[in-house]
Amino acid sequence: xxxxxxxxxxxxxxxxxxxxxxxxxxxxxxxxxxxxxxxxxxxxxxxxxxxxxxxxxxxxxxxxxxxxxxxxxxxxxxxxxxxxxxxxxxxxxxxxxxxxxxxxxxxxxxxxxxxxxxxxxxxxxxxxxxxxxxxxxxxxxxxxxxxx
Amino acid sequence: xxxxxxxxxxxxxxxxxxxxxxxxxxxxxxxxxxxxxxxxxxxxxxxxxxxxxxxxxxxxxxxxxxxxxxxxxxxxxxxxxxxxxxxxxxxxxxxxxxxxxxxxxxxxxxxxxxxxxxxxxxxxxxxxxxxxxxxxxxxxxxxxxxxx
DNA sequence: CTTTGATGTAACAGTAATGGTTACATCAGG
DNA sequence: CCTGATGTAACCATTACTGTTACATCAAAG
Numbered sequence: 001x002x003x004x005x006x007x008x009x010x011x012x013x014x015x016x017x018x019x020x021x022x023x024x025x026x027x028x029x030x031x032x033x034x035x036x037x038x039x040x041x042x043x044x045x046x047x048x049x050x051x052x053x054x055x056x057x058x059x060x061x062x063x064x065x066x067x068x069x070x071x072x073x074x075x076x077x078x079x080x081x082x083x084x085x086x087x088x089x090x091x092x093x094x095x096x097x098x099x100x101x102x103x104x105x106x107x108x109x110x111x112x113x114x115x116x117x118x119x120x121x122x123x124x125x126x127x128x129x130x131x132x133x134x135x136x137x138x139x140x141x142x143x144x145x146x147x148x
Numbered sequence: 149x150x151x152x153x154x155x156x157x158x159x160x161x162x163x164x165x166x167x168x169x170x171x172x173x174x175x176x177x178x179x180x181x182x183x184x185x186x187x188x189x190x191x192x193x194x195x196x197x198x199x200x201x202x203x204x205x206x207x208x209x210x211x212x213x214x215x216x217x218x219x220x221x222x223x224x225x226x227x228x229x230x231x232x233x234x235x236x237x238x239x240x241x242x243x244x245x246x247x248x249x250x251x252x253x254x255x256x257x258x259x260x261x262x263x264x265x266x267x268x269x270x271x272x273x274x275x276x277x278x279x280x281x282x283x284x285x286x287x288x289x290x291x292x293x294x295x296x
Numbered sequence: 297c298t299t300t301g302a303t304g305t306a307a308c309a310g311t312a313a314t315g316g317t318t319a320c321a322t323c324a325g326g
Numbered sequence: 327c328c329t330g331a332t333g334t335a336a337c338c339a340t341t342a343c344t345g346t347t348a349c350a351t352c353a354a355a356g
Contacts, residue, residue, distance in 0.1 A: 008243055010303075012253065015253055016253045031302080036254045037248075038254065039243075039245070039344080060303085060353085061303050062301085062351095063301055063353060079258055092153075093151070096316090104292060109284075113159065178332075179331080190334090213323085244343090245344095299336100301353100306349090307328090310346105313334105317337080324333075
């Protein structure tokens with residue numbers, strides 16, 4: 001797991017941008033986002049690069065450069081985000097080295113597992129598609145401390 | 149995720165044992181299973197150890213030792229298997245170092261993500277619970293080559 | 297046209313997890 | 327006792343990920 005925190009960072013970034021755009025004067029830079037995520041700006045730029053490839057954000061270079069969303073937060077789902085930062089590798093891995101095909105189980109296990117893992121993947125995607133960045137922003141702001 | 153192939157190996161092992169038990173004379177040893185999975189017997193024993201802790205299999209030591217299922221394959225689901233070999237770590241990881249709590253997003257993002265990731269985990273478990281080792285055995289045998 | 301501040305990206309290091317391997321103690325039946 | 331398997335510690339190579347430094351590139355501002 002899986003291993004990485006890319007989806008987590010990507011959702012953080014997009015949610016941050018969704019909040020930030022409420023202030024028209026604000027400029028979203030990798031530096032400012034990195035402070036919120038508490039990591040290195042390069043990590044943020046790597047993430048933003050993937051989000052740009054997926055068409056979710058755009059960048060402007062030169063002086064006064066920065067980033068902005070290309071769509072309304074209501075139209076960006078976590079599935080979009082997941083696909084954008086997606087490792088190509090599936091949630092669950094098959095055998096590292098192929099099993100023996102001279103054994104009935106070894107021969108048939110991989111196709112059978114692929115079907116199961118495909119259903120798992122599908123279930124995850126279905127669930128991811130039910131939440132948008134706008135939903136995230138609302139939930140995140142609802143978590144604020146009681147201090148007015 | 150990503151990352152490991154433990155579930156894959158565990159399902160392979162259990163399915164193999166489900167087939168093997170049809171021959172009353174057969175003895176399931178880590179050595180024989182390792183040949184089918186195409187890996188080292190110690191890897192199989194590590195896996196079987198986890199399955200035993202979960203109560204899915206039992207081992208006999210001494211001469212002529214081996215392993216056997218404690219339940220009918222129809223009653224062992226992939227969720228049982230998943231929980232048995234379960235890493236404690238969730239499918240999707242949160243931030244490696246906690247985000248800035250002086251930023252509204254940084255403050256609220258983790259609880260919000262935990263909710264989402266919890267729903268994802270739930271979806272995966274629901275799906276895993278729908279398939280049994282008996283189902284796997286049937287599907288695996290259905291994959292056999294056409295040669296009679 | 298130069299300065300400035302950001303993007304874009306390569307390169308590298310430290311950490312952690314995984315799968316595989318060797319080695320060896322332990323056990324129980326023959 | 328002998329034998330063949332389990333049980334488990336220890337170790338290694340590989341891989342992936344995060345963080346970091348460094349630097350080229352770009353475009354607006356002055």
